[in-house]
Amino acid sequence: MARTQGSHSDITGPRVREAALRLFAQHGYAAVSMRQIAREVGVQAGALYNYTPDKQALLFSLLQGHMDELLAAWEAEPRPQGARDRLEGFVRFHIRFNLARPEAIFISYMELRNLDPENFAVIEALRKRYEGALEEILRDGQTEGAFSVPDTRLASYALIAMLTGVNTWYRAGGRLSIEEVADIYWDMVRKAVSAG
Amino acid sequence: MARTQGSHSDITGPRVREAALRLFAQHGYAAVSMRQIAREVGVQAGALYNYTPDKQALLFSLLQGHMDELLAAWEAEPRPQGARDRLEGFVRFHIRFNLARPEAIFISYMELRNLDPENFAVIEALRKRYEGALEEILRDGQTEGAFSVPDTRLASYALIAMLTGVNTWYRAGGRLSIEEVADIYWDMVRKAVSAG
DNA sequence: GTCTATAAGGTGATAGAC
DNA sequence: GTCTATCACCTTATAGAC
Numbered sequence: 001m002a003r004t005q006g007s008h009s010d011i012t013g014p015r016v017r018e019a020a021l022r023l024f025a026q027h028g029y030a031a032v033s034m035r036q037i038a039r040e041v042g043v044q045a046g047a048l049y050n051y052t053p054d055k056q057a058l059l060f061s062l063l064q065g066h067m068d069e070l071l072a073a074w075e076a077e078p079r080p081q082g083a084r085d086r087l088e089g090f091v092r093f094h095i096r097f098n099l100a101r102p103e104a105i106f107i108s109y110m111e112l113r114n115l116d117p118e119n120f121a122v123i124e125a126l127r128k129r130y131e132g133a134l135e136e137i138l139r140d141g142q143t144e145g146a147f148s149v150p151d152t153r154l155a156s157y158a159l160i161a162m163l164t165g166v167n168t169w170y171r172a173g174g175r176l177s178i179e180e181v182a183d184i185y186w187d188m189v190r191k192a193v194s195a196g
Numbered sequence: 197m198a199r200t201q202g203s204h205s206d207i208t209g210p211r212v213r214e215a216a217l218r219l220f221a222q223h224g225y226a227a228v229s230m231r232q233i234a235r236e237v238g239v240q241a242g243a244l245y246n247y248t249p250d251k252q253a254l255l256f257s258l259l260q261g262h263m264d265e266l267l268a269a270w271e272a273e274p275r276p277q278g279a280r281d282r283l284e285g286f287v288r289f290h291i292r293f294n295l296a297r298p299e300a301i302f303i304s305y306m307e308l309r310n311l312d313p314e315n316f317a318v319i320e321a322l323r324k325r326y327e328g329a330l331e332e333i334l335r336d337g338q339t340e341g342a343f344s345v346p347d348t349r350l351a352s353y354a355l356i357a358m359l360t361g362v363n364t365w366y367r368a369g370g371r372l373s374i375e376e377v378a379d380i381y382w383d384m385v386r387k388a389v390s391a392g
Numbered sequence: 393g394t395c396t397a398t399a400a401g402g403t404g405a406t407a408g409a410c
Numbered sequence: 411g412t413c414t415a416t417c418a419c420c421t422t423a424t425a426g427a428c
Contacts, residue, residue: 007411028309031226034404046406047412055404110306113224154372154380157365158358165357176350184350191392192384203393230422243394245423 015041016051017065020058025103029059029114059111060119066104067126073097074133083141084190090134091189094163095182105167131160138193148195159189211237212247213261216254221299225255225310255307256315262300263322269293270329279337280386286330287385290359291378301363327356334389344391355385 019040023032034055038045052058077093080086098105108127112120135156141147149155166181176184215236219228230251234241248254273289276282294301304323308316331352337343345351362377372380 012411026309028224028226030224031310033402035402043411044413045404046414049405050411113222114227150383151380154377155384157361158381158384161361161364162354162358165353165361168357169353181350184347185354187346187392188351188354188388191390192388194387194392196383196387196390196392208393229420231420239393240395241422242396242424246393251422 012041012043012047013051016048016058017062021062021103021107024059024062024111025106029055029107029111056116056119059107060115060123062104063108063111063115063119063123064126066101066108067123067130069101070097071126071130074130082146083137083144084146086137087141087147087189087193088186090137091159091163091186092182094160095166095185096178098164098167099170099178102167105164109164131156134160141193147193149193155193159192162189208237208239208243209247212244212254213258217258217299217303220255220258220307221302225251225303225307252312252315255303256311256319258300259304259307259311259315259319260322262297262304263319263326265297266293267322267326270326278342279333279340280342282333283337283343283385283389284382286333287355287359287382288378290356291362291381292374294360294363295366295374298363301360305360327352330356337389343389345389351389355388358385 016037019037020032023037023040034048035045038048041048052061074093074097077089080089108123112123115123135152138147138149138152138155142149142152163185166185170178170181212233215233216228219233219236230244231241234244237244248257270289270293273285276285304319308319311319331348334343334345334348334351338345338348359381362381366374366377
């Protein structure tokens with residue numbers, strides 16, 4: 001859909017980001033050209049450079065924006081007293097948040113290697129802050145005696161991987177609702193960290 | 197390392213595959229050029245086409261070879277009587293096998309979307325056969341009364357994701373040996389499928 | 393089996409007109 | 411802010427010499 005000339009900065013900017021997010025998620029950063037993004041938005045390739053200095057900055061901005069949203073949303077969640085309830089909150093929050101943004105989650109895991117080293121370090125630090133929240137819950141639960149988790153670092157890696165895996169198979173309109181999925185995963189997580 | 201002319205089919209073939217595997221894992225299929233692979237092998241780009249009809253076939257062949265190895269190795273494992281012991285065997289096998297082939301595992305998860313549809317279908321079928329082995333163990337354990345896993349399909353997804361996640365953080369020479377990692381993961385898996 | 397040369401086309405990014 | 415045109419370069423794949 002080629003477009004006539006004119007000024008549209010306020011709507012074109014978000015549309016560039018949306019198109020890039022969708023295309024990067026579908027085909028991968030390296031496989032998507034600036035011309036493809038421009039075609040999707042309905043402008044010529046040169047016009048994209050009013051919204052990003054280059055392709056790399058576009059990827060970085062998408063990932064950083066996503067991580068900022070994730071951390072803000074987590075920090076806005078209620079914080080129950082006991083570690084058990086906090087863990088349940090984390091499990092349900094993670095599944096719910098990830099399933100609401102499958103494309104951002106996807107590129108956050110797949111395109112890390114396409115970030116410049118400085119950009120990678122920034123995203124990695126944000127990711128560690130989020131995963132650190134889970135490890136802290138596990139450590140608290142271990143201290144309280146509510147969990148039996150000898151290695152909280154490994155357990156946090158294991159649980160994050162398990163929960164994030166939901167995005168690889170869940171499809172809206174399938175057999176289970178998001179809440180039913182979260183119930184089943186919470187049951188497995190609860191048992192995995194228990195004294196057993 | 198540019199090379200003089202000469203015939204080396206028996207050694208060049210494997211070297212092409214090794215170089216492609218390493219480069220695809222490091223930078224991604226779309227980001228790696230045939231010239232880069234050729235440079236790594238020490239031949240000119242045109243010579244690669246003696247070993248693969250095109251770049252796509254090279255990727256497919258790497259993934260298919262990996263899946264064939266995986267299934268053969270799993271089918272060669274001992275098959276204990278009870279579901280509990282079979283599950284323990286699966287957990288230890290999966291971690292051990294995956295950590296021995298980090299590059300093949302990586303591209304098996306990252307480059308699926310870069311396969312042509314027909315090639316994707318082949319790899320997907322092999323992957324489902326492997327994951328089906330885990331689901332079967334869970335189903336048997338549920339029938340035997342050894343496990344409490346209401347949804348064996350979801351549980352198999354959850355456990356596979358958890359186990360495969362080891363590859364994202366494990367580094368040889370780190371704090372824990374592969375066997376220690378497997379012990380810790382088996383403990384979590386065992387509890388996750390228990391009556392709790 | 394490997395080389396060199398080349399076809400045919402795509403790439404990120406910029407300059408200057410409007 | 412968007413367009414057109416362009417630069418300099420890279421891409422996959424093939425042809426034909428050796």
